[in-house]
Amino acid sequence: MKEFGFIHMAVRPDEQIGLHEHPEWEISYVVRGSGMRTMVTVCESFGPGEVVMVQPDMPHCWAFDSSYSEIECMSLFFSNSLLERISGLSDGMAEVVRLATGTPDTVAFGGRALATLSALMAQMAQMADAQRMVAFQQMLLAIAGNDGKRSVGRMADDVEQRLGRIRVYINCN
Incomplete structure (x- = not known):
């Protein structure tokens, strides 16, 4: 995968992606659909x-329920190397990146951060990649604040991770 990518997809509940992990960060916005989200050991x-916002290499699964004929979501993927390059722009941006990514948790957002992030994600669907990069930096600013963040999963030790993978497999399959 490139260092930065955006996906806007609509799928039927039976087409959803099961348990997976990837080396990139992921910010996902659920436009339409509901179900159970599993992040390692938290469901x-x-x-x-x-x-x-999902941490790199975190096993996760979005199991959508069938009350919707189609599920719509948007996901933004970005690498640690991109974050390092953004950090190198200035001391201020280095601090923003540190605050935005400094937690070991996968986080869900509320409050002003949720309003900002969901609006920017929706706008990204109409943007070219260069515009998305500018919007991404605005997203980092919103994430760096403490407004409305709550943990929805974190990496676990080996035993917890194995048990969590079993739970995720059962929930997602």
Whole structure:
């Protein structure tokens, strides 16, 4: 994968992606759909309007329920090397990146951060890649604040991770 990518997709519930992980960060915005989200050892429900930032290499699964004929979501993927380059722009941007990515948790957003992130994600669907990069930096600013963040999963030790993978497999298959 490139260092930066955006996907806007609509899929039927039976086409969803099961348990997976990847080396990039992921910010996902659920436009339409609901179900159960599993992040390693944490499983909870989600619904339309939710924005979540997933850590790299974190096993996760979005199991959509069948009450929707089609699920719509947008996901932004970005690498640690991109974050390093953005950090190198200035001391201020280095601090923003540190605050935005300094937690070991996968986080869901509320409050002003949720409003900002969901609006920017929706706008990204109409943007070219260069415009998305500018919007991404605005997203980092919103994520760096402490407004409305809550943990929805974190990496676990080996035993917890193995048990979590079993739970995720059961929930997602």
